[in-house]
Amino acid sequence: MNTRPIYGQEDPLGVHAPEEVESGAPDGDVEPESAPADPERRSWSRDLRFMLVVLAAIAALFLAFALLIAFSPTGAAISALAVIAAPIATMVAAYYGISLALRQVADARNAAVAAEARARAAEASAHESDAWAAQMESGLRVAVSKLKGAGVSTSDVERAAGTPDEFF
Numbered sequence: 001m002n003t004r005p006i007y008g009q010e011d012p013l014g015v016h017a018p019e020e021v022e023s024g025a026p027d028g029d030v031e032p033e034s035a036p037a038d039p040e041r042r043s044w045s046r047d048l049r050f051m052l053v054v055l056a057a058i059a060a061l062f063l064a065f066a067l068l069i070a071f072s073p074t075g076a077a078i079s080a081l082a083v084i085a086a087p088i089a090t091m092v093a094a095y096y097g098i099s100l101a102l103r104q105v106a107d108a109r110n111a112a113v114a115a116e117a118r119a120r121a122a123e124a125s126a127h128e129s130d131a132w133a134a135q136m137e138s139g140l141r142v143a144v145s146k147l148k149g150a151g152v153s154t155s156d157v158e159r160a161a162g163t164p165d166e167f168f
Helices: 039-071 075-149 155-161
Strands: none
Touching: 039 075, 075 155
């Protein structure tokens, strides 16, 4: 964006120097360092890990049932199976709860990063708008002063600009 004042005049309001105005547009193909490489791949990785834990738990329970059937289905064996199955089911449920909580935290963090990026873009856009408005005001003041210096009526210019009576 060109931030040079119109007609070579200095910015009368001193709103922004050229170095201060940033563009809200993305800079080509540059990705922010905090951006995730591939969120879909990470999601699949999490799901795959959970699936592996569940499959391992099912395999352990299947092995326990197989051993129970192979040796003798007595009351003590069934109680032993319950002792084995309860912690395995509890661990699987705890792992699911923890992974779900971690996913929610990651999603919230990603949403916060996206919101911050949107806020920065809006702020940069506001700075550009302020700089543009200051340039337009500067140009309008110069135009009106030149018209007055030439003895030309500026009422049409002031009316078109929508400025208050005491603006110039």
